[in-house]
Amino acid sequence: MKPLTIVAVSAGLGVPSSTRLLADRLAEATRRRAADGPARPVEVRVIELRDLATDIAHNMVTGFPSPALGEAIEAVTAADGLIAVTPIFTASYSGLFKSFFDVIDHTALTGKPVLIAATGGTARHSLALEHALRPLFAYLRAVVVPTAVYAASEDWGTGGSGPGGALTERVERAAEELAGLMRGSASAPAAHGADDLDDVVPFAEQLAALRAG
Template structure:
């Protein structure tokens, strides 16, 4: 095995899920800032970090089909495997009507409700007004607590004024909250053993049936 392959297998797997709908999306921007800050802390320990960002906007149709049929398609299955195989998860949703978006909730509905048990999760959200920040505590945190994830104490909310006139996440108190939340997530990830290598892809049920039919 090459040194590069060995480093990849030992890399900490960090996944950020963004449910932003726009392009560019403030939810994606916040997910990127949180992932970069967490990665910086983990790499300071000398451990490589593999960061994957999942844009739920690109999976909206797949998620709807998965909810209706009960079977995720290839793209959705890949996203689910990334999330359930991660050692740390960052989950970011825009806030609509004082709660997470329907797309965000639907994605976590298609994941087995035991798959995130014991997983460190950093919750974050974006919205048009600072008044929606309470949704982190009355909507997102209870969701991941129900899924038995370990939710870091600091939740990060970003309103338009938090980004500054140039769209800079370093403006104001947001930078301090990002740093504190990244510290907490990185600390929890350090305490977890390296994730096992992903299992081989599951053979679709139709193919399994075809293999059992007589020639």
């Protein structure tokens, strides 16, 4: 049986990185939730964009990905579920994060289940998930889970990330939503192609028929 695949993209710049830490927690929680369903293996991969920064910049200029970047793009586009995590800089996603998704074909994530998450210094940046990340993936026609996860510096204390803490609750809720979408999309039939649209009546013809009536 083909395993379910979860790919987490981390745009953290430091080592260690709170962005990578959040990506790992979300990926592990989603793996556990996805494994709770019908017996099926689950594979997890985390892609660190900092390791691909130069390749991404070259791709932006030349239009051609390096082998390493091409392989990362293929992993993202083939995944059953995507977790996208960025640090928040100047009230939005990082330039590295945006550039990576800019070099992916704008139709490649159509219908893909996506969990969005971010890290920042204070909770007041959390709205960037809704005014920046969610519209980005909506434009790419991905299916974004309802719960977005933001982790401020104070969330990494025992009150936020410990058992029963607020961050833990958000992580588990978002992971359950993503796992549910993954199970559904993996069992769904293939999307209809352009040939299936032959019977659709163009809007102009429908409008003309209404006027004639």
